[in-house]
Amino acid sequence: MDPFWNGRWNEAPPAYGDQPNVFLAAHVAAVPVAGEVVCLADGDGRNGGWLAGRGFSVTGVDSSEVAVARANARGRNGYHAICADLRDWPFPPCDAIVSIYAHFPPSVRAAVHARAWASLRPGGVFLLEGFSPAQVLLERTSGGPKDVAMLFTAAMLRGDLPGAVFEVIDETTTSLSEGPYHVGPAEVFRVLAQKPH
Numbered sequence: 001m002d003p004f005w006n007g008r009w010n011e012a013p014p015a016y017g018d019q020p021n022v023f024l025a026a027h028v029a030a031v032p033v034a035g036e037v038v039c040l041a042d043g044d045g046r047n048g049g050w051l052a053g054r055g056f057s058v059t060g061v062d063s064s065e066v067a068v069a070r071a072n073a074r075g076r077n078g079y080h081a082i083c084a085d086l087r088d089w090p091f092p093p094c095d096a097i098v099s100i101y102a103h104f105p106p107s108v109r110a111a112v113h114a115r116a117w118a119s120l121r122p123g124g125v126f127l128l129e130g131f132s133p134a135q136v137l138l139e140r141t142s143g144g145p146k147d148v149a150m151l152f153t154a155a156m157l158r159g160d161l162p163g164a165v166f167e168v169i170d171e172t173t174t175s176l177s178e179g180p181y182h183v184g185p186a187e188v189f190r191v192l193a194q195k196p197h
Contacts, residue, residue: 005064008181009044016043017179020050021100023129023190028054030125030167030192035095040116041102045071045081051098052079061089086112091119099128101143101182103150113160122197126161128152132171134187142176142186152189164193 008015024047031037034055039048042060044067052058053076060081062068071081082089087108097116104112117126131144133151145151154169171189176182 002063002065005062006066009064009067009070011180013179014044014046015179015181016046016101017177017182018046019178020047021129021178022174024098024100024127025050027127027168027192030127030194031056032095032123032125035124036092037096037098038091038094038116038119040086040097040099040112042071042081042098042100043067045074045076045079047098047100048081049074049076049079052076056096059092059094061086091115093121094119095121095124097124097126099126099130101130102128103130103145105147106149109150109156110160113157117161117164117195120195122195124195126164126191126193126195128157128191129188132187132189134171138187140184140186142184143182144186152191154189157189157191157193161191161193163196165196166191166193168192 037056037058039060042048045060048058048060058079065083068081068083130152133148135144136148169191176186
């Protein structure tokens with residue numbers, strides 16, 4: 001039971017919109033064709049469901065029962081949402097990990113990323129977008145944790161994904177328009193990494 005996230009996912013309109021993340025949509029061609037994808041903290045399935053509609057087999061994992069119920073109620077072929085705590089959820093072998101604004105305390109993040117990276121098959125990809133420390137330092141109001149330790153840096157992610165081949169590893173300013181909680185100028189970190197064969 002996650003009262004905070006259950007409350008947020010009970011709101012209307014959807015907390016983070018109903019369209020896929022822009023970075024994910026721009027780089028979907030990097031995901032192995034017809035691959036098995038795991039979406040971390042996938043909420044009501046806006047990203048995972050979109051991927052399923054493009055021929056991928058997708059498992060969305062989220063800690064909110066409300067979000068998971070909403071995701072599964074949409075009945076999208078190729079998409080299944082699971083309510084679980086990523087700290088101890090057993091990652092299945094997969095071809096892609098998608099992490100869109102999945103922020104955790106440092107020890108949890110490192111453990112989740114380690115198990116996610118280990119679950120990737122050779123040639124699989126890890127795609128991530130989340131806030132960078134500049135989001136807090138510049139006092140942006142477009143979302144994210146206020147604890148800088150929960151935000152993403154290049155050094156952190158290089159350490160989390162040992163041996164990765166990085167196609168993208170970039171901190172940038174963007175303008176978010178993803179539901180009522182991600183709106184306006186934002187400082188984000190983006191990664192597209194491949195696991196070597």
